[in-house]
Amino acid sequence: MAVYDYDVVVIGSGPAGEGAAMNAVKHGKRVAVVEEQDTVGGNCTHKGTIPSKALRHSVKQIIEFNTNPMFRDIGEPRWFSFPKVLKRAEKVMSNQVMLRTNFYARNRVDVYFGNAKFQDPKTIVVSGTSNGEEVLRAENIVVATGSRPYCPADIDFSHPRIYNSDTILKLNHTPRTLIIYGAGVIGSEYCSIFSGLGVKVDLIDTQSRLLSFLDGEISDALSYHLRNTAVKIRHNEEYESVVGDDHGVVLNLKSGKRIRADAFLWCNGRTGNTDNLNIEASGLTPNGRGQLAVDQTYKTEVDHIYAVGDVIGWPSLASAALDQGRSAAADLVKSPTFRYINEVPTGIYTIPEISSIGKTEEELTRECVPYEVGQAFFKDTARAQISGQPVGMLKLLFHRETLQILGIHCFGDQASEIVHIGQAIMRQEGSANTIEYFVNTTFNYPTMAEAYRVAAIAGLNRISNL
Template sequence: MAKKHHYDVLVIGAGPGGEGAAMAAAKAGKRVGVIENRPGVGGGCVHKGTIPSKSLRHVVKQVIRHKVYPLFRAMGDAQRLSYPEVLAEASRVIPRYVDLHTDYYIRNRATIHMGEASFVDANTVSVKLPDGARERLTAEHIVVATGSRPYRPSDIDFGHPRVYDSDTILNMKHTPRNLIIYGAGVIGCEYASIFSGLGIKVDLINSREHLLTFLDDEICDALSYHLRDMGVTVRHNEEYESVEATERGVTLKLKSGKRIHGDALLWSNGRTGNTDTLALDKIGLKADGRGQLEVNERYQTNVENIYAVGDVIGWPSLASASYDQGRAAASNILGQASRYVTDAPTGIYTLPEISSIGKTESELTAAKIPYEVGRAFFKNTARAQISGEKVGVLKILFHAESLEILGIHCFGAEASEIIHIGQAIMNQDGEANSIAYFVNTTFNYPTMAEAYRTAALDGLNRVQRI
């Protein structure tokens, strides 16, 4: 007979979205249960996505530095490192992260149930445990935070040892000489820079006209240039027709007639929400074609007591936004004020990295908003000269008359950190949101942050305000 447990709030999924909801509800004194189908908490973010890929990027960045700096070059040949060796070093962070976040649940008395969840009704969830036994959990409110997984077309054999997606690439046991990456979204571009940083020849296949078209055009151009400078072959406006994989390699046949050969294929073209095993029909919910659930601005589904957050609801599919969405859902359950997350900055961990917030030049032009641009090139900052990471630019878009900051776009080292300084000023009310802030504020020297002052002076010179 299935064991029964009752909770005020039951969260399905222990990734960033689930953790945000669980911690907020638990700290408010609610009895909280969490269901996770992996051996440890953290979700895909920790085990297959953000943490391992960004850790891998960090190790590769050190390898690149080893190759570039004369002092490091004299100490050994980093080019001999294999992909499995680099991956093993990057993977060390995962168990430490899992232990850290498991402790959060323990300290806040949120009960974790390891197993596969499926709905029985709107207040009841059945959990299939690893040993095959079942638990039945009931709750007043349920938060679905099951995340997503790579989209896999049915005509591609992902069981072949030379065909990977963004999850299974983290288990690759060999070092390909040539890697084909199909899909030039955020994940595809990140892995293209990571593998090319290891000296692997990369063919990046993009089905669109430009890379990452949601970014500012100047940043897109910079990314394209530096990927090619790293040896990545970028092919735009291409769609696959078929994939042929043998023990000797992979051939990607494109609709244009091209045949691209490589030692391995990384398929990185979209993601699917993890909803197919939830038995949504039992509660009258239906996911869309990509397995995603529709929610309102309270993160509430069409079933009043059931909420959904994170990748399973689609855009923006960022760990940072997912955590805030989880907290917002918990606030709504508690009857408190909440915010609908629309202002999350973009962080793209290519080499160099990219971050942005606010409007792009194209959007401002289309909206006929008079704006100006202030730029600071990293090569002109003392900190970049010291660190040797001189590639990059910070650009500030601001209203030509009111000086209100409208968008900030950064390409280069530590871009995802630098962006938050501008984000803080953008979120101020009235005249406090002004590019003039950066001119009237003293920054530590030497720092990357002082690029804001340089960019502000450049922009204000354009409108003859100083």
């Protein structure tokens, strides 16, 4: 059995693992990465962020084709199957794998494809590699194993019509009707994708409103537009049983409702991937969701072991995971560039998409902060009219007295891009992070960015009328 010594061993090659590995090797450390799949990229590339967003993009193009009168000169509205749309996502995934493989090769990071298990707090045994079993010893270990869908034992996920958010990528037909259980970010995104393909969707929400962490007005807008695509949203519901047969799936709810559909998609909860690591040998104990606790430097209770990404829970975003990995590596090499990742914009890739950062109206109201609102509706902006994407708005929340920007909420096409303009201004210090910046800055015309100027002027006008 071969034994290799490293400065850092990273378990997992998703965004968190990649961020940790690349930052550590740039600081002169000898680094190894262990990945259980056959190629690098982690669940982000193969099962989560990349495939779902590539799917969404294709569906968005289909919707535009089928609803834009200009395309009627080309032909009648077309129907596209889920497997056909998925093929484009697979091409994007392949490109991402190639790109990331080159990252590791170029930076001389050793990658082991196999299953990692702790032998002791500083030793990892990798089984299933091309060389059999190999042992990696390291001064520091970074656990970046990600998460997977939580699958309750009383639902038969081996049934060919019952899926979770990972296995849905193996769907080889297009159902006419679909039940999605769980209306969080993943459930809402897949709801948009399938309804965009013309599938009749029942979206089961265990909460009283969609994505309750969002600003209420944004949440309401999403609900409206999902219903506008014939989605049936059912709030405050819990399942009693899920029964699959040869013709479809029956969902029995505790409220007494019974719903039948061609297929069922479970999107309710995630579990940290720690159960196959022999984690006890490291001295760590995961919580009931398989997640590891960390401090403000991403260290676990074992001083030389770090944990980053979905395996530590919130915010469970690829963007945050990459930065967490980089920060963990910065701490272990004692770099002054370390920062704790706590200002993360929300990016939800529904159709239309949603992005926000900072406080919501509900939070500011509870905290008794004197705030005002400035809004710009995309239907009134020239760029949105030109692009044929008039749905949505930009909403700025700011302090009524200091004019400091307190929250930015965007719903509509390119929302996840638009929010970063405001995020950059929010991060400035002193008087530079006020709403006046947008009034005193000349934006290109026509652009979506000019919505900031429109919203800022509208907000200041509300103050002047008091």
